[in-house]
Amino acid sequence: MAGQVDTRPLVQVVAAILVQPDGQYLMTSRPKGKVYAGYWEFPGGKVEAGETARMALDREMQEELGITPTRAEPWLVRTFSYPHARVQIRFFRVLRWDGRPQPREGQHLSWQAAGPSPLTPMLPANAPILRAMALPGRYGITAGGLVGEAQALQGVVHALRAGVRLIQVREKDFSPARLRQFAVQVCALAHAAGARVLVNSDAETALACGADGVHLESRRLREAHVRPPLPLVAASCHDAAELDHAELLGLDFAVWGPVAATPSHPGLPGRGWSAFAAAVAERVLPVYAIGGLGSDDLQTAREHGAQGIAAIRGLMVA
Numbered sequence: 001m002a003g004q005v006d007t008r009p010l011v012q013v014v015a016a017i018l019v020q021p022d023g024q025y026l027m028t029s030r031p032k033g034k035v036y037a038g039y040w041e042f043p044g045g046k047v048e049a050g051e052t053a054r055m056a057l058d059r060e061m062q063e064e065l066g067i068t069p070t071r072a073e074p075w076l077v078r079t080f081s082y083p084h085a086r087v088q089i090r091f092f093r094v095l096r097w098d099g100r101p102q103p104r105e106g107q108h109l110s111w112q113a114a115g116p117s118p119l120t121p122m123l124p125a126n127a128p129i130l131r132a133m134a135l136p137g138r139y140g141i142t143a144g145g146l147v148g149e150a151q152a153l154q155g156v157v158h159a160l161r162a163g164v165r166l167i168q169v170r171e172k173d174f175s176p177a178r179l180r181q182f183a184v185q186v187c188a189l190a191h192a193a194g195a196r197v198l199v200n201s202d203a204e205t206a207l208a209c210g211a212d213g214v215h216l217e218s219r220r221l222r223e224a225h226v227r228p229p230l231p232l233v234a235a236s237c238h239d240a241a242e243l244d245h246a247e248l249l250g251l252d253f254a255v256w257g258p259v260a261a262t263p264s265h266p267g268l269p270g271r272g273w274s275a276f277a278a279a280v281a282e283r284v285l286p287v288y289a290i291g292g293l294g295s296d297d298l299q300t301a302r303e304h305g306a307q308g309i310a311a312i313r314g315l316m317v318a
Contacts, residue, residue, distance in 0.1 A: 008086040010079065014057045015044035016069065016094045017133070018101065023114035025133065028064070030123075031107045035084050040110070040119040041126060042091065053090045064107070067099035073302045076132060078284045080125040091129055093302065132286040135253055136165045137298050137308030139288050140315040142186060145173045147317060149182055155316040156186055160193040162295075164315055168215050168234075170200035183209035196232060203228035213252070218242055224249060237287075240279065247285045255310045256280065258291020259301075263313070277304040 018026040028043045030036050043064050047056040054072065061067050072092045079088045103109050110119060116130050140159045144152040156167065167190050169183045183199050187210045190197045196212040199205055206214040213232025216224065221235040221242055227249045237243045237254045246254045256279055260270035270291055280287045286307035293301070294314025301309045309315075 006081040006086045008081075010088045011085050012047040012053070012056075013044060013087045013089045014047060014053050014060060015042040015089050015091050016057055016061055016072070017042055017075070017091060017129070018094045018097065020111070024111045025114070026101060027110050027112055027117055027119055028103070029108040029110075031105045035082075036123060039121045039123050040117070041123045042129070044089075054092075057092055057094075061094075061097070064105055065099075065101040065109075066104050067097045067101055069094045069097045071096035074305050075302075076129060076284050076286065077282045078125055078128065082125075087125070089125060128284055131252065132307065135286055135307055137302070138164050138295065138315055139166045139168065139255070139308060139310035140164045141168045141170050141310060141312045142182075143312050143316050144171045144182055146312065152182075152316070153185060153189070156189050159316050160189065160195055162315075165193075165195040166198075167195060167316075168198045168200055168310075169209070169211070170215070170312075172200070176205070180205065180209050183211060187211055198232060198234055203230055206230060216251075221245060221249075227251065236290075243279065243283065243285060243287070247283065251285065253286040253288065253307060255288045255290045257289060257310075259289045260292030262292040273300065273304045276301075276306065280305045 026043065027040045030039050030041060043060065045060040047053060057072060058069060061069055072094045075091045075093050077088065077090050101109060115134050142152050143155055147155065167186060169186050171179055171182060174182060179201065187197045198213040198215040199209050199211045200215045200217060203214050213230045213234065214228050216235040218236050218238055222245065227233055233251045234253045235246045235251055237246055237256050243254060256276060258268060258270050259273060259276050276289050288308050288310040289301045289306045290310040293309040293311050297309050
């Protein structure tokens with residue numbers, strides 16, 4: 001189907017990402033007699049007539065693994081064209097379940113450590129999902145312009161000790177030289193703790209600071225025609241058109257908000273969780289919720305389809 005628009009009817013499919021408390025997730029092999037037999041995938045299957053996606057998830061988990069999901073969060077949605085079918089896969093993060101997964105269809109099971117899986121061959125539709133799984137639930141944003149550089153660096157240390165593993169250096173009032181000096185210090189602290197850093201600027205500045213990637217403000221996103229050449233690229237989005245463009249460029253994730261009112265944008269009301277859920281529905285792009293949030297909001301965010309939460313005061317002010 002390369003170079004052609006696939007107009008075949010969509011086959012609706014659900015897939016479960018079973019995640020243990022230590023971050024390990026379950027992969028299963030496709031059993032003999034099925035298309036792509038022996039390939040690794042997330043367990044799941046077709047949505048039958050009259051079923052909701054959640055009903056299909058519960059049925060498939062019972063049939064394939066003998067378990068009943070008790071906490072399943074809707075997450076990413078991906079449309080993919082295989083030679084045999086065009087499928088739309090709704091991925092759920094399953095964090096709790098009753099029973100112990102068993103190979104009820106003769107398939108192989110493999111628990112994988114957090115991060116990309118070394119299992120091969122892998123169904124190609126899973127590649128962006130595995131990349132998204134490597135992103136943490138909390139995305140901290142520096143507060144140098146709010147509390148001063150020294151205190152902001154203490155905030156970075158505080159966040160790293162609390163387990164934050166993704167940080168954005170966002171200091172729009174700093175001069176280029178001051179921004180680079182500050183970002184270099186943040187990178188040194190973060191990299192020593194195994195965390196990654198993005199700089200809210202352009203790719204050249206991010207590279208000069210030794211950052212892992214760049215975070216594009218919405219204006220830069222709209223002006224971009226290709227993905228910046230960095231391992232990790234994100235963007236701030238405020239509407240469907242910006243999220244569409246971020247997906248078209250192949251960015252790694254986005255932030256969307258404000259979900260709640262925040263002192264950094266006085267007079268701008270929060271748009272609420274329902275609006276957030278509607279904005280991120282049907283997307284393969286992981287999206288963090290932002291605006292007046294903190295770690296206590298993480299579960300609520302994920303229940304509404306978020307990758308997690310992004311915050312300044314809620315995560316980065318010691």
